[in-house]
Amino acid sequence: MSTSGAIPIRDAGPEDWPAMWAFMREIVVAGETFSWDTKTSEEDARAGWFRHGQESGFTVVATGPSGALLGTAECGPNHGGPGAHVATASFMVDPRHTGRGAGRALGEYVLDRARAEGFRAMQFNAVAESNVRAVRLWQSLGMQILTTIPEGFRHPADGYVGLHIMYQRLTPA
Amino acid sequence: MSTSGAIPIRDAGPEDWPAMWAFMREIVVAGETFSWDTKTSEEDARAGWFRHGQESGFTVVATGPSGALLGTAECGPNHGGPGAHVATASFMVDPRHTGRGAGRALGEYVLDRARAEGFRAMQFNAVAESNVRAVRLWQSLGMQILTTIPEGFRHPADGYVGLHIMYQRLTPA
Numbered sequence: 202m203s204t205s206g207a208i209p210i211r212d213a214g215p216e217d218w219p220a221m222w223a224f225m226r227e228i229v230v231a232g233e234t235f236s237w238d239t240k241t242s243e244e245d246a247r248a249g250w251f252r253h254g255q256e257s258g259f260t261v262v263a264t265g266p267s268g269a270l271l272g273t274a275e276c277g278p279n280h281g282g283p284g285a286h287v288a289t290a291s292f293m294v295d296p297r298h299t300g301r302g303a304g305r306a307l308g309e310y311v312l313d314r315a316r317a318e319g320f321r322a323m324q325f326n327a328v329a330e331s332n333v334r335a336v337r338l339w340q341s342l343g344m345q346i347l348t349t350i351p352e353g354f355r356h357p358a359d360g361y362v363g364l365h366i367m368y369q370r371l372t373p374a
Numbered sequence: 375m376s377t378s379g380a381i382p383i384r385d386a387g388p389e390d391w392p393a394m395w396a397f398m399r400e401i402v403v404a405g406e407t408f409s410w411d412t413k414t415s416e417e418d419a420r421a422g423w424f425r426h427g428q429e430s431g432f433t434v435v436a437t438g439p440s441g442a443l444l445g446t447a448e449c450g451p452n453h454g455g456p457g458a459h460v461a462t463a464s465f466m467v468d469p470r471h472t473g474r475g476a477g478r479a480l481g482e483y484v485l486d487r488a489r490a491e492g493f494r495a496m497q498f499n500a501v502a503e504s505n506v507r508a509v510r511l512w513q514s515l516g517m518q519i520l521t522t523i524p525e526g527f528r529h530p531a532d533g534y535v536g537l538h539i540m541y542q543r544l545t546p547a
Binding site: 229232233235236237238239241280281282283284285286287321322324326327329347348350351352353354355356357364366368370 | 402405406408409410411412414453454455456457458459460494495497499500502520521523524525526527528529530537539541543
């Protein structure tokens with residue numbers, strides 16, 4: 202258990218999954234921020250979100266005062282072998298609990314823990330430029346836009362928008 | 375079956391796997407160009423290389439005059455759902471058959487077929503900058519370096535080198 206500000210973050214366990222999937226499913230189906238198949242099955246979602254469990258990496262949840270889950274994040278190597286020293290991470294915050302700092306708490310936690318686990322850098326592969334709040338949040342945590350894939354994301358309302366690749370060095374040069 | 379120059383390219387089938395893995399394993403173990411775990415199991419390699427078989431995407435082999443396999447490529451969506459209109463691809467050429475044009479033939483074929491299958495762009499996520507021949511080849515086929523992840527690849531001899539993200543639009547603007 203770790204606290205980032207007032208929001209506790211802890212490793213996610215199998216018992217958390219039903220409450221996680223309840224809001225994760227909404228986010229995946231909406232297709233507004235996440236580049237997953239909007240029909241992703243619960244089984245595939247669970248396997249993807251816990252994929253780093255047996256190797257390096259981790260899956261965590263942010264909890265509210267009553268113990269309710271506010272959001273979740275997963276982090277692990279972005280590539281294998283000769284590329285495994287750069288981490289990547291994904292984040293989902295329950296739409297009913299946005300604006301309470303869970304995203305920021307998860308972001309700070311993930312960057313700190315990735316650094317502590319020895320990752321040399323953090324790379325986000327797919328941040329929709331239409332997800333302005335997320336882009337600003339990650340920038341405020343030190344992530345920089347390295348490039349933007351032109352029209353890389355098809356937003357259900359906005360149409361094709363750019364898909365940012367964001368990056369931050371975690372170790373001293 | 376399609377020919378790109380003098381080198382035939384065809385869909386890979388299960389019967390091709392043993393001959394594919396014979397050289398793919400060498401490339402993975404060497405860790406000089408591919409960002410896979412150098413201890414990747416044959417089972418995981420096969421699942422990864424044929425991952426697009428049931429959805430959009432394809433896995434192909436380039437063959438020599440005697441029917442021997444010269445190299446292989448796989449292509450499919452780089453992300454899911456709202457990001458699935460951008461393709462990605464990976465290539466391996468048998469080290470005993472480099473310099474015969476198999477890489478170029480595979481590259482041309484993959485770009486053409488991805489365009490024909492409706493992908494709007496091609497993105498390579500991890501081209502080690504030390505792999506100069508590959509970088510030049512992809513550039514000659516219209517791929518551009520969008521950005522370079524600093525020290526994103528750990529080459530066994532050269533140490534940390536940049537990891538290019540390369541991109542090409544496939545449809546008219």
